[in-house]
Amino acid sequence: MEIKFYKEKLEEELKLLEKELKTVGRKNPDNPADWEAIADNQMNKGHNPDRDEISDNITEYETRSAILKDLEIRFNNVKDALTRIDAGKYGFCATCGKEIEKERLRANPAARNCIEHRTN
Template sequence: MAPETSFERYRPLLHAELGRTGASLAALDADSRSVSAARDNSNVDDEHDPEGTTIASELSQVAVLARDAQRRSDEIRAALERLDGGSFGVCAVCGQAIAEGRLDARPWTPYCIDHVSGR
């Protein structure tokens, strides 16, 4: 494993991504509240409207996006903890170093390329 200080360059990248993810979560929360308010203030039977997307479908899409953003936020926070703890850049499955190119693309990943699909 490379010295811990060599990974410090990922810290600002992780914090920037955490900020973007937090902004996405806030926007999705606002979208969800807006769609819910529209449903509460309407007596339209959108479930049987052949012309468009249902409000329930829109809420479902927002929920999936929010769940993905929350998962990404959790992954980034875990990467920051690994950075603080000295285990950043080490595959959680095999214990080998994660390739620098992989960390450049996804600095929050806890897996080397060989174990990304086997988690």
């Protein structure tokens, strides 16, 4: 198995995800593994919002929270895959223990399951 190839891909993805996370959220100061969406009063828009923008902002915050949640899941999956590489357990299905198909890992290097047992 080309572990090095997947490791590089995963590290690259982790960096990209972290960058995206920073555009919608910030790390929880009490728990660096946890991310929280940026509140609207923390978004620097460069001008004072009028009434319409304030109601828009509520939806924007919800949108950011949803994006953040999705990114956080992907971020943790990638991080988890890198941990498995370091532990020498990468590339095996978490359900049946068989080697995960190459085409599946190529499509999703953070995959935890083989094609038969895929959940995502």
